[in-house]
Amino acid sequence: xxxxxxxxxxxxxxxxxxxxxxxxxxxxxxxxxxxxxxxxxxxxxxxxxxxxxxxxxxxxxxxxxxxxxxxxxxxxxxxxxxxxxxxxxxxxxxxxxxxxxxxxxxxxxxxxxxxxxxxxxxxxxxxxxxxxxxxxxxxxxxxxxxxxxxxxxxxx
Numbered sequence: 001x002x003x004x005x006x007x008x009x010x011x012x013x014x015x016x017x018x019x020x021x022x023x024x025x026x027x028x029x030x031x032x033x034x035x036x037x038x039x040x041x042x043x044x045x046x047x048x049x050x051x052x053x054x055x056x057x058x059x060x061x062x063x064x065x066x067x068x069x070x071x072x073x074x075x076x077x078x079x080x081x082x083x084x085x086x087x088x089x090x091x092x093x094x095x096x097x098x099x100x101x102x103x104x105x106x107x108x109x110x111x112x113x114x115x116x117x118x119x120x121x122x123x124x125x126x127x128x129x130x131x132x133x134x135x136x137x138x139x140x141x142x143x144x145x146x147x148x149x150x151x152x153x154x155x156x
Contacts, residue, residue: 087127090135090146095123097142112137 073081109116
């Protein structure tokens with residue numbers, strides 16, 4: 001030997017594993033072969049899956065119990081905080097409906113007669129770029145709308 005060990009062709013010096021039943025060949029494009037008696041290529045780990053599902057359910061419950069007591073837009077000192085809060089709730093509704101129905105933003109844009117980049121910006125929460133009219137066009141796809149009511153109060 002010339003000082004490189006028995007694996008002369010390898011630079012790392014690590015032994016080459018021979019193919020065989022102990023080291024099955026894996027097609028890395030497809031992943032490992034299915035386990036015997038299953039169709040799945042992955043091994044489900046039940047306790048972890050249950051823990052993740054329980055955490056998601058707990059988060060949904062806790063988020064539904066939280067009530068908005070303050071307007072974050074008012075706290076930030078932004079102009080028209082009530083309108084921004086209504087727009088934010090409408091966009092949260094749109095996000096939930098898109099997720100629930102499986103509709104894409106492009107489909108929503110086509111049905112609401114909006115440009116797809118505008119719908120994308122809307123879903124990103126860029127509230128100042130859109131008026132109530134555009135948000136209402138998107139809401140109309142799901143049968144909802146923002147109604148604004150103005151009242152003149154007398155200063156007595």
